[in-house]
Amino acid sequence: MSTLHRLAEAAGLQIDWEDALGAAQRVSDRSLAAILKALGYAADSPATIADSMARIAHDRDIACGFVSAVAGEALMLPSACGDPGPAELLLEDGSHRVIVVEAIDTGLRVPAIDTIGYHHLKLGAREISIAIAPPRCFSVEDAVGDRRLWGPAVQIGALRDDSASAFGDFGTLAHTARAFAKRGADAIAISPVHALFPADASRFSPYAPSTRLFLNILYADPALAGGTPAPAPAADLIDWEHAIPARLAALRHTYDHRSEAVHHEVAAHAAIGGDDLKRHARFDALHAHFFTQSGACGWQDWPAAYHDPHSAAVAQFAADHAEEVGFYLFLQWLAKCSLDAAQRAAIDAGMALGLIADLAVGMDAGGSHAWSRPDDLLTGLSIGAPPDLLGPDGQSWGITGFSPLALQRTGFAPFIATLRAALDHAGGIRIDHALGLRRLWVVPDGASSAEGAYLTMPMDDLFRLIALESHRARAVVIGEDLGTVPPGFRPAMDDKAMLGMRVLWFERDKQAGFLPAPAYSRHAVAMTGTHDLPTVAGWWQGRDIDWQWQLGRTSRAADEAADRAARADERTALWQTLIASGDAHGPQPATDNAGPVVDAALAFIGRTPSALAIVPMEDVVGVVEQPNLPGTMDEHPNWRRRMPAATDTLLDRPAVTARLAALNTQRNP
Template sequence: MPAMMEPLHTLAEAIGVARTWWDVDGKEQTVSDASLAAIATALGYPAGSAGQIAQSLAQVEAEHRHPPVMIVTEAGQPTPLPASLAHAQLTREDGETIALPLEGWTLPPVSEPGYYRLLLAGHDLTLAVAPKSCPAVSDFAPGKLWGPAVQIPALRGTNAHPFGNFGELDEAVRLFSARGADVVAINPVHALFPGNGHGFSPYSPSSRLYLNSAMGAPELLGLPPLPAREGGDLIDWEGALPRRMADLRALFDSLDEATRARIARDNAPHGHGLRHQALFDALDVHFRAQGADGWQQWPKAYHDPDGPAAMAFAAEHAEEVEFHLFTQWLARESLAKVQADARTDGMAIGLLADLAVGVHTGGADSWQMRHAMLQGLTIGAPPDPLGPLGQNWMLTGFSPQGLKRSGYAPWIQTIRAALSVAGGLRIDHAFGLSRLWVVPAGGESSAGAYLSYPFLDLIRLVALEAHRANALIVAEDLGTMPHGFAGPIAEKKMLGMRVLWFERAADEGFIGGQDYAPDSVAMTGTHDTATVAGWWTGRDIAWDEKLDRLPEGSSREQAEDRREWDRGLLWATLTHNAIPRPEPDHPEPVATAALRHIGHSASQLAIAPLEDILAEREQPNLPGTVTEHPNWRRRLTAPLEQLLDSPANAARIEALDEARKE
């Protein structure tokens, strides 16, 4: 076994699996050889024996000799050719061949960003030429812009629904546009499993190429609205999603031929991929009723999207497939209408969509893009103080090898799909463009390792798609940043995130907003952090005590003492102690001051969670919990217009708007 280790380590390095990593305390950690072998094998490089490792190393060498499907570069700069293309061969009269390495061969600069067909050394490939940077905030409007971040299901509007959909979002856009906002950040709206009331987390989608079919708003497209249905303070997803699908089926059954023809015309440009999504949804509904959770639990004959069994099902259940094509059309076209309304109402950017870091292992993307996805691996996070055993998000993502083999087509499709219905995109856990923590199937999170990705290629393609769509890009950069990440992101003018709670100095004081980077988004919080009112009142501490999440060896009293000290630090930063500090049970002035703080920041864009605008004490999601906390279930207490018109909430919005303009 020891004789295998050096070749195994060589193989791991060659395929981008890091053998060592540094934890949050700066201590070097070493990945076990068993984990390296398991991860390499899952990536398609068997490493169970010395012979397998040797064959896998030979496979890597062969792949390096194979010309790429796509070369990604930047406008205006020469492009070094990869070794697989930068070579020549001489043949002597006696037939002997001599290889001539042509080191330093480059393509001349191309000035115009775009995708080009390139014929080179007998190979036909694509040259992707990215602009030097993404569109900046100043390209959309002068001055410093602001907007809210909303959880769409939490919204209440004119119509009674058990959860908010794109109709309520359209109302929210109009309300905030009238109050000076230029952007509305939204939660991920990727496709979930239709009608499944247990899989409602927006960050565990079935597909990132298509939309959550429960979100469509027929009234935005001139169709009859969905039936009025009351909902409680917490969303009953288990009951609401099946009922929503039943209501959509009733609407579909009532469509006339002209409307069906309209839907078919609108869907036609989306081609084969959309039909695959509709077929997957039809199969999922069919087999989920029999107890299957994900395509891996379907009969094996249905694992191939283009196989005879899947095609026969599509033919035999043609009307069911048409129904799911309808729900995708309804979601896509109604969300596009929201974005169009945002721009018509004067918003400079409109919707800022959210791209989840991965997809459900049993979902549609995994089914129809298997060649480009990680197999036998899930993604998560390494052990840290907040998660001593690490985190396994039970999601999958793109394989770096699969992306390269496919000419990055799945990544381009994913970015393009998001930007087709929004004015900008937030990339969740953008560090994943550089590296992801991958865990062998069935293993503990602590048995994972970092897998590197073609970072520069991926962000250049994001910049190219943002350029083509004239869209803003936000790269979520919270946490332990990989080496070499910050520079390229800044050069591409992707906005980082400056969240109030994490912007602290060496003495633990809060950093002044004037010290935030201009190319950033200033925020009072995210969906994963305590609200300002919740933090000030210690609501987050109460949850930690209730769920036994307090740091080991500490008590509620100690946490409260620490919070009281931090309240003083925060209030000093927000107001310079110009006015008396509010009591812990009076957080509303603090929420106002926090909004004014991000408004006065140097950041070109400020985004305030709706919960902070309303001075709510509860947060939408508590990381590390599933059912212990009502994640993604909370709703507004009243229609949004009514809440925004209340004097206290109106004053908070005005404080943020005026601070941006000063």
């Protein structure tokens, strides 16, 4: 093995990997060197490689500051973490006791700790943070026993109620939650609600946030502070370019006329949020200032004096623009109140879980988190995915994520804070691209996705922390395990009671036929689709094939005719599967008659033994177009489509009422 390859492996890069079709792949030396450089390990000569190997050894010693384990199991520490002998264990509840650390062949053995929580071990001169997790996550069975639950997945902006607003908000979400609870739903999966860049109306994708620690203020319900959203004409597509400035103007009017009681509540919220919230509000004010002045997209484009959040220039700006900073603090308070109200509405209406939050896989490198805490993140690298079944061209998402070394160095504090922010208002969490908990496909900035490599993440620690925070919040955990799934990942999820996703289109047998409903896992979420996939009606009509060839995207089919011929065969296979399950009857519907297929598909997913079924609202209603087409920006109206009517109105339609009645019957006969 070359010295470059030894360095790459020591840094956690996987040189050889297997793609979604099982073909062996190898990362080029050029890509390895570029990624290593971004990680801080120069590899352009034998001397720099030697220096980088020494740095990795030093970095591993720093990582001795944190360890996780399952309650009742012994902890293992590297020998470099200290000497064997008596050590003081300080428990989270304030109690302490002396334990004996033993030396064994593989390092140091710490006796099992039964108390779940975050503790500290004083081992000589070194203090080690210890996270003791339950064996598994909080589960659906913990919440409701053997009952099988269902709920819709919604895009918040797409929702409508009786008001004439340009897009749905947390108030609309509360309305939708009550409407679905009335029809038997026990959960409602929502699109990410992370903070975006409110001054830039072009950045409305929920999966490219500024930070995941705070909320998307555009969804704040002004009614909770005595305001009203700006009225807007009904439209099929959200006009974010005009809707965002109009919403901000309405919210600013609400802020300017806030009551004294609201003033005190915002101050109390700011005190709880502390320095992190203050820095985020300053970031939003600075971003609005420089974006308006020069179109600066991120903090890297600001004058250098403002790059450090602790600088005198930033402090002076905050003093000179106190009202602007105060406005963004107010909006974070209002957004939290609004989202909390939506969760209360769901639970009070009878839902067992209520909201299921969506945790995006990363954040924008020019955003609030990267400005406030740059050392938490991978710099110079974008997260993405190699070519796979979901994205045949591969993907580079233009976002960054946590550095595995930084997580170890900080005792995983940024990850824990991110989990808590997502679970603060929810009875469950969906972790986007959960495969990234084991390995991230990282791509050097400016390179194609094919020039990336897998970076190993501390999966065991991350899984234990998820179980611990799930246990504390009494929230179920769903992991998006779609794409190139590494061997052993799904069994590891099962072991932690982390629900995987079993999507109708991907659940096939070895002959590519659709699996019968009983073959779906109990410990998973059964789904007709996701926001990145065609709707049932769209798939039946071949709308995804229309987009595929219209945009010139890569296809496994030789040509468009072959693609459509293959879909015709798949339609027949799906209909036969639905007939065999007893959810469909009669001759196969024509391609322009998707209603019976949607009915049968929802009943089929309801019939599965999976503990939870989640159905996109697009399939509940039977619409053709999907919310997002991965790998596109302006070519497809991503995150802009609205529901055709208010949720109550849609659910009262006879076809939808019958569809949900069948789903309820199948879930709990």
